[in-house]
Amino acid sequence: MLPLLLTITFILFHLHISAAARLCRWDDRAALTAFKNSFTNPNPFPTWDPAFDCCDWYGVKCNDTTSRVISLDIASHGSLTGPIPSSLANLTYLQNLCLHKIPNLVGQTPPSLTKIPNLRFRVISWTNISGPIPHFLAQIKNLAYLDLSFNRLSGTLPPSLPTLPYLFAIDLSRNQLTGPIPEAFGHFQKAAGFQALDLSHNKLFGPLPSSLTNVPFSSVDVCRNNLTGDTSVFFGKGKAASRIDISRNGFEFDLSKESFMESLDMLDISHNRIYGEIPKQITEAVYFQFLNVSYNRL
Numbered sequence: 001m002l003p004l005l006l007t008i009t010f011i012l013f014h015l016h017i018s019a020a021a022r023l024c025r026w027d028d029r030a031a032l033t034a035f036k037n038s039f040t041n042p043n044p045f046p047t048w049d050p051a052f053d054c055c056d057w058y059g060v061k062c063n064d065t066t067s068r069v070i071s072l073d074i075a076s077h078g079s080l081t082g083p084i085p086s087s088l089a090n091l092t093y094l095q096n097l098c099l100h101k102i103p104n105l106v107g108q109t110p111p112s113l114t115k116i117p118n119l120r121f122r123v124i125s126w127t128n129i130s131g132p133i134p135h136f137l138a139q140i141k142n143l144a145y146l147d148l149s150f151n152r153l154s155g156t157l158p159p160s161l162p163t164l165p166y167l168f169a170i171d172l173s174r175n176q177l178t179g180p181i182p183e184a185f186g187h188f189q190k191a192a193g194f195q196a197l198d199l200s201h202n203k204l205f206g207p208l209p210s211s212l213t214n215v216p217f218s219s220v221d222v223c224r225n226n227l228t229g230d231t232s233v234f235f236g237k238g239k240a241a242s243r244i245d246i247s248r249n250g251f252e253f254d255l256s257k258e259s260f261m262e263s264l265d266m267l268d269i270s271h272n273r274i275y276g277e278i279p280k281q282i283t284e285a286v287y288f289q290f291l292n293v294s295y296n297r298l
């Protein structure tokens, strides 16, 4: 009897040790389960089995020390159907949220997402979410990277985004965004070192705000909109962009008067109403890997 009891005690002890070292927190597990159950599919993630540690579930990552869920990354899930669940807000330690290539993810962004104070990387791309880009995103104070590309978002660009102290890159390409680029987009927080802006393939119009000249872009893509105005906010002395695409807009300026920086290795200004001569600085430049000036009035 005694050896058996000892064995059982040993097994229980052992189970307890290994479980304590690995099991994710009950409240994170509850939030993940609520996330899963909010979709109309009966069992969207077969590995999300209650018998296993939820830190080992598909797409879930925990911090090794705290066992808190810090990353949720769900991609290429053709059948997942429903809106973005507000239960995500209960993953309070989440730093990285990626919902990518989920064609049946629909509806608007729930305001509860502002309750994730540590969220740094937020990618919701190639889905069918719609509605405006909410102003309340500017309340997610740690947000550093925002990618909402390839969705069905409409409405105007929220002028509040540049108030985010760590934001360094925005990709809002391939939506149905309209209106002008707000003047506030020239006032990203200096300490964040804003780098990359992609607003391509939308329905933006109106002149570029002159404030954009303040932003130390390394990459700008505004192609396929209906923007006008002064593109020298991107070019010229003191600028350091390596990639600029302003193609397929309504830009109308004298190219001979622009100066270009040596950092540039990709420039596409095709399909505008740009006139003048192509500067030697461009044609003789050895630093270009890609240059397209076609379909203008040069």
Ligand SMILES: *[C@@H]1O[C@H](CO)[C@@H](O)[C@H](O)[C@H]1NC(C)=O
Binding pocket: 063, 064, 065, 066, 070
């Ligand atoms: C995990 O949590 C510890 C303690 O809070 C923290 O020091 C560490 O940076 C975290 N690691 C990651 C990868 O977030």
Ligand SMILES: *[C@@H]1O[C@H](CO)[C@@H](O)[C@H](O)[C@H]1NC(C)=O
Binding pocket: 030, 034, 086, 087, 088, 089, 090, 112
């Ligand atoms: C978050 O968790 C609490 C307690 O478990 C629950 O009452 C609440 O409904 C959850 N919030 C959301 C948005 O699911």
Ligand SMILES: *[C@@H]1O[C@H](CO)[C@@H](O)[C@H](O)[C@H]1NC(C)=O
Binding pocket: 101, 102, 103, 104, 126, 127, 128, 150, 151
């Ligand atoms: C949005 O839904 C339509 C039709 O349901 C589908 O054809 C399209 O691929 C979806 N968009 C994305 C980006 O998945």
Ligand SMILES: *[C@@H]1O[C@H](CO)[C@@H](O)[C@H](O)[C@H]1NC(C)=O
Binding pocket: 205, 226, 250
């Ligand atoms: C672009 O704007 C011009 C006026 O500035 C307008 O005539 C034209 O229809 C617009 N094009 C598109 C594709 O919206």
Ligand SMILES: *[C@@H]1O[C@H](CO)[C@@H](O)[C@H](O)[C@H]1NC(C)=O
Binding pocket: 270, 271, 292, 293, 294, 295
């Ligand atoms: C330049 O742009 C035009 C129009 O968009 C396109 O037809 C052409 O193939 C491009 N040239 C190169 C070298 O990519």
